[in-house]
Amino acid sequence: MINCHLSELEEEGAAKANLFRILKYARPEWLMLIFATVNAIIQGCVFPAFSLFFTQIIETFSPDLNDPNWRDKMRKDGHFWALMFLVLAGVMGITMLFQATFYGVSAERLTKRLRSKVFRNIMRMDAAYFDNPRHSPGKISTRLASDVPTVKSAIDYRIGSVFNSFVSVSCGIGIAFYFCWQMALLVLAIFPLLGVAQGLQMKFLAGVAGKDAKEMENSGKVALEAIENIRTVQALTLQKRLYYHFCHHLDRPHRMNRRKALLQGLSYGFASSIFYFLYAASFRFGVWLIFAQKVNNPMNVLRTLFAISFTAGSLGWASAYFPEYAKATFAAGLIFKMLEEEPHIDGMTQNGKRPKISGAVDLIKVFFRYPERPDVTILEGLDLSVKPGETLALVGPSGCGKSTVISLLERFYDPLDGAVIMDGEDLRGINPTWLRSHMALVSQEPILFDTSIRSNIVYGLPEGSYTEDQIIEVAMKANIHNFVSQLPDGYETRVGDKLVQEALDKASEGRTCIVVAHRLATIVNASKIMVVKQGKIIEMGTHNELMQKKGAYWALTQKQAIKQNATSDQESDDEGGAAKF
Numbered sequence: 001m002i003n004c005h006l007s008e009l010e011e012e013g014a015a016k017a018n019l020f021r022i023l024k025y026a027r028p029e030w031l032m033l034i035f036a037t038v039n040a041i042i043q044g045c046v047f048p049a050f051s052l053f054f055t056q057i058i059e060t061f062s063p064d065l066n067d068p069n070w071r072d073k074m075r076k077d078g079h080f081w082a083l084m085f086l087v088l089a090g091v092m093g094i095t096m097l098f099q100a101t102f103y104g105v106s107a108e109r110l111t112k113r114l115r116s117k118v119f120r121n122i123m124r125m126d127a128a129y130f131d132n133p134r135h136s137p138g139k140i141s142t143r144l145a146s147d148v149p150t151v152k153s154a155i156d157y158r159i160g161s162v163f164n165s166f167v168s169v170s171c172g173i174g175i176a177f178y179f180c181w182q183m184a185l186l187v188l189a190i191f192p193l194l195g196v197a198q199g200l201q202m203k204f205l206a207g208v209a210g211k212d213a214k215e216m217e218n219s220g221k222v223a224l225e226a227i228e229n230i231r232t233v234q235a236l237t238l239q240k241r242l243y244y245h246f247c248h249h250l251d252r253p254h255r256m257n258r259r260k261a262l263l264q265g266l267s268y269g270f271a272s273s274i275f276y277f278l279y280a281a282s283f284r285f286g287v288w289l290i291f292a293q294k295v296n297n298p299m300n301v302l303r304t305l306f307a308i309s310f311t312a313g314s315l316g317w318a319s320a321y322f323p324e325y326a327k328a329t330f331a332a333g334l335i336f337k338m339l340e341e342e343p344h345i346d347g348m349t350q351n352g353k354r355p356k357i358s359g360a361v362d363l364i365k366v367f368f369r370y371p372e373r374p375d376v377t378i379l380e381g382l383d384l385s386v387k388p389g390e391t392l393a394l395v396g397p398s399g400c401g402k403s404t405v406i407s408l409l410e411r412f413y414d415p416l417d418g419a420v421i422m423d424g425e426d427l428r429g430i431n432p433t434w435l436r437s438h439m440a441l442v443s444q445e446p447i448l449f450d451t452s453i454r455s456n457i458v459y460g461l462p463e464g465s466y467t468e469d470q471i472i473e474v475a476m477k478a479n480i481h482n483f484v485s486q487l488p489d490g491y492e493t494r495v496g497d498k499l500v501q502e503a504l505d506k507a508s509e510g511r512t513c514i515v516v517a518h519r520l521a522t523i524v525n526a527s528k529i530m531v532v533k534q535g536k537i538i539e540m541g542t543h544n545e546l547m548q549k550k551g552a553y554w555a556l557t558q559k560q561a562i563k564q565n566a567t568s569d570q571e572s573d574d575e576g577g578a579a580k581f
């Protein structure tokens, strides 16, 4: 997991973020975090207090039976210390409640803010950003879905246990040295052994788990491939061979699991016996200290021992925070890098001019390469000019750069050299939202069949398998029923690219129109036709002019006529190669 994040960080050119950077993003939650931390600190005092109270209870229940008032004393002390435990219960409950709530709420608020900020920043990005495979939809959605929530574990309730345990252990050590420093030194010398034993155990288990997972993955791969290609497997009678192959891969991880069980047992046994060894050594030493008259109150030996051993347990909870924190720093590194990324063309900026747009378009000596294909020049000094209200058709072989011209006009990309000018203004100076709101981009692929609306809805269904009501229900769900009902022919209105062309012709009245046409029949009436080849305009004129010229355009029309004849039997000809050059 960590290795995978490390390589991702390198790929993204990001660095691990630390707690302070994460906290910087959690600024609005600071007050809540401080309040939760104060509670964690107060809670940290509960265990040291408990260790002291515990000794007092032992003392209360070991009365001096020669004292005639021992019953009264025990009753009084018993009630008092019971009350003290009640106080601890209250403090523990309240501090836990506040900690869990306020750390939890802060973590959720941070996650929500980060998620929306990351998404907003993604929305600002330009087309080149999305062309990059590192920003594929899968990667971006993983960042939003899993990496953002991982960041929150740096400031959720687990961080409370770190403060809590720090306070707890410090107070425990303080109490221990206060009551019997010799004993404190001994206990502190032995305690790290317990930590070492547990640490070794964790490390050893993690190591084995890594190799194990890899082996298991191999056997899983065999199973997956075999099942996916079961027909081939059966046809070639490979079942037996695959079975042995699968078992072979299983063998190693399961053998390791058995070994792991034994080693796990050994390390658990070792770690837990160390705990009692600590007590054994401490009591033995305590007795020696008392008889050597180094301690005058025997109870102080217990106070010292309990102070450290009761508080040290909290270190275990605190240690649960660090692996989560490590993951959070990686995830935060990736997320913060995404937040810091600045688009070359900011799709949501408020900056830029908002000139009156009448639709005069000029491309002046435009050079362009896609950032993801820097070695291929798509446009090589392309010049183009359209007056307001004119219709310009771009024709040319597939891949010659027609759609690229549209992308530059929409300012999805900026040219490498030259300029795209709208009404005398370089696009780079115009506010992108303003620019785009004055344009309509209509896809060239018709998505409807050239028949009635009714037939489009029931397309492919056998006659009689649907009712009139069902057709209307579907149209209502698609929110087109009202629109369709208002048409003169209602559900019998013919749709399809003929109608689409009509609608486009109407919509383009009085507007500048740049058409990337695959079917030349659709552009015969264009005010200007330009033929693009190898990133340049090689021919320009009206349909009649270009036909008379008998050049590249004429050649294209001839090619299309031949192809169209060849495919005339097909119902839909638009996407069927014939229309494409």
Ligand SMILES: Nc1ncnc2c1ncn2[C@@H]1O[C@H](COP(=O)(O)OP(=O)(O)OP(=O)(O)O)[C@@H](O)[C@H]1O
Residues within 6 Å of the ligand: 131, 370, 371, 372, 373, 378, 396, 397, 398, 399, 400, 401, 402, 403, 404, 405, 516, 580, 581
């Ligand atoms: N985002 C991109 N990144 C890299 N290369 C691209 C990108 N978009 C298009 N291209 C390549 O740029 C060249 C020009 O593409 P463009 O879409 O402008 O051609 P076209 O003339 O519109 O083609 P068609 O008639 O097939 O739609 C093609 O080789 C295409 O593969």
